[in-house]
Amino acid sequence: MSDRSATRVLLQPSWVLLPDGSVARDTAVLVAGPRIEAVLPAAAAAGVDAERVDLPGHLLIPGLVNLHTHVGAGPIGRAVSEDFPLPAGMPFYVPLSRLWQHAYDESVVERYRSIVEWDLLGMLRTGTTTVLNHASTDTEGYLELAVRSGVRTFAGPTVPMDVAHRLGRLEGGATRRDDSTASEVQATQLAGFRELAQRWEGRADRITLVLGPAAVHAVDYAVLEAVAEISAELGSRVTTHLCQAPGELAETDRRYGLTPLRVLEKVGLANERLVAAHGTYLPEQDLELAASSGITVVHCASRKAKEAVVSPSVAFREAGIRVGLGTDGFSCDMVEELKFAAVLGKIGTGRTDTPTAADVLRTATATNADALGRDDLGRIRAGALADLVAVDLRGPAVAPVLDPVQSLVYYGNGRDVSFSMVHGEPVVRDGRVRTLDQDRVATAAADALGSIWTEAIERGLLDDVLQAPSGLALPMEPRA
Ligand SMILES: [Zn+2]
Structure with missing residues (x-):
């Protein structure tokens, strides 16, 4: 991989949400460094020198x-x-x-x-x-x-x-x-x-x-x-x-x-x-x-x-x-x-x-x-910052897809997100957050919540809302 392609990523989803609210097919999004360099027809992307991320059945939306x-x-x-x-x-x-x-x-x-x-x-x-x-x-x-x-x-x-x-x-x-x-x-x-x-x-x-x-x-x-x-x-x-x-x-x-x-x-x-x-x-x-x-x-x-x-x-x-x-x-x-x-x-x-x-x-x-005063966020267009999310719409609770935006809003949930980047850097790949050690975070949070709730119950801080706590088991699983 050349130095140039190392900083360029070509996202190839099935659908791309454009700033005017329309959804484009056969469209790719080229990311260079922290920004979107181009939104281009898939055919025109064929010769582009970049790492490719294939996202079949995915809708690409702004983060x-x-x-x-x-x-x-x-x-x-x-x-x-x-x-x-x-x-x-x-x-x-x-x-x-x-x-x-x-x-x-x-x-x-x-x-x-x-x-x-x-x-x-x-x-x-x-x-x-x-x-x-x-x-x-x-x-x-x-x-x-x-x-x-x-x-x-x-x-x-x-x-x-x-x-x-x-x-x-x-x-x-x-x-x-x-x-x-x-x-x-x-x-x-x-x-x-x-x-x-x-x-x-x-x-x-x-x-x-x-x-x-x-x-x-x-x-x-x-x-x-x-x-x-x-x-x-x-x-x-x-x-x-x-x-x-x-x-x-x-x-x-x-x-x-x-x-x-x-x-x-x-x-x-x-x-x-x-x-x-x-x-x-x-x-x-x-x-x-x-x-x-x-x-x-x-x-x-x-x-x-x-x-x-x-x-x-x-x-x-x-x-x-x-x-x-x-x-x-x-x-x-x-x-x-x-x-x-x-x-x-x-x-x-x-x-x-x-x-x-x-x-x-x-x-x-x-x-x-x-x-937030930021028109360089929240839209997929050349020059905007590359904060992007791809949602997999192929699952049994979501597909079939006629209108990808309706499918996402009415039938999807956040667990259908399989890819994201912030400032052009990958955060979620294959449905896992890559920037954090998910298992470590889950274990530490379970320990913390367990001890805080135990102390709260012992001190009577939850007496108003909990008659008889039945839970307090914290099997926390980062894969969502
Ligand atoms: Zn608030």
Whole structure:
């Protein structure tokens, strides 16, 4: 192999998703270094000097972007309280906050990293190539692991870190939240952001730092103003939670006499750099501001569905609001999230023709990339970065294929991903993540989760949600 071909890879799938939403047949994609050099007819690719990757029966799509999650938090809370009887409007995280508080304790940090790695493995395995991580703890530990795993990430620490402050806890069937992190502590945490960004920005060409105030009602006003100032100065994205639960609106109204979005507008954060998760209870009178300000509202379909809630994502889009898609932890499979977004969108609108499979796939690729200010991601065209995913549509639960995008969204899942690359470098080959030692990661994560859950049960941290734990067996198998 010549030096030149060593850096060039020719992907030859059955179908390629193009930026206009059409699906091309007999088309190859040539990758040179970190970028897509050309999208060309298969016949024209015959003489190209490059390593060839044959992907028969595969649809090649841009790498999926998970626009809202808390890496590591999800596996800790998985299958603990999914069927718990939540009071109406209570977010799903509230019964789990004491478990997370324990898992984020400094004494647990090494074990927590094993779980972060397991979460990253799950995301890469199922077709995610870019993650916006609203880090729940140990941001730099996460960034280390992200570099090692090969994922592209936008990430930043949640302000404030303290779980009791930002999530509250379950008390007498209701959410109880106290402002337990002082304003000065929040300000100090934020003050470290510039240095953090300097240390990490651009590492391995895949790291971008973002600011992460937890939510309007949980962050000191002066700290929100400082976030706006840093974001304007550095051009950093800001990620937060917005109108996730009714209690958040009541608290903000009590404090400011304003809706959460109006507070964000007042401090200078309601702009195109804001990526705000949920928006479920965004008041009608704020729809126009959400649209005109250019913010992105991130739909987290599966997360809210567990609370028996369908967020009005289609109505937001029809009002001109940019709507992205994320998992918000628990599930890390963005292909499953596409399915949730499509079918819950239909339930929400009462219409079968919206959103379509093509709509939700565009959301998870180009729209999510746009929300991050990156038109060089999320589309397959010459010059874009080579973050690419190939999904095998030949399986018995998926084929036959008439419309590859519908087949993917309605019948596939992330385990059908057999190939991916990030920044032109291979991550998944033959359905296995090649950048991580899968068996080591699985063993370490099983040990970590087993010990954290055992401690949580012994200390009564799960008494609210677990009457009689029946599981705690962790045969974790990385092949998915
Ligand atoms: Zn979240």
